[in-house]
Amino acid sequence: MAGWPTRISRSALGPTYTNQRPVARPDQQVGAKVLNLDFWTVAGLAGVGPQAFAVVNGGAGSFIARNETWNASGTAAIPAATRTGAGNYTITYPATVLDETGQSVAINLYGALVVPQTTSASLFGTALATSPNVIGVRIRNTSGTLTDSNFLLLVF
DSSP states (O other), X not given: OOOTTSOOOGGGGOSOOOOSSXXXXXXXXXXXXXXXXXXXXXXXXXXXXXXXXXXXXXXXXXXXXXEEXXXXXXXXXXXXXXXXXXXXXXXXXXXXXXXXXXXXXXXOOOOEEEEEOOSSSSEEEEEEEEETTEEEEEEEETTSOBOOOOEEEEEO
């Protein structure tokens, strides 16, 4: 099985574990119940949790903050934030990244949630995965005009 960022299933993590003998020292031993719950949780979150987040400076089209689940070591290529016009942005992630074993794994993004960072209700955002590693973002005011704004992006 290729590693992260592949969205894994519980079965991809191996069999359901059983204890060979009772856990005698819970402070020193990990029982099957704990491992099975951990694997169940990891597989569940891998399927529904964001793969990346970013806070983007809308005027400059640059990152204020960002992180990606596949970049635990901080060595993956940095994504690019580009402002292509008023209220129109493209976030491009690398097409492939290395998993925890050093294997190349393709990025496959499904979509994103965008939230304009404003204290008023005058802006709304839309986002679309335009390819497996690219997210297009549009920020509009209440009259539908594209307008610049900082925004939070959750990528799935």
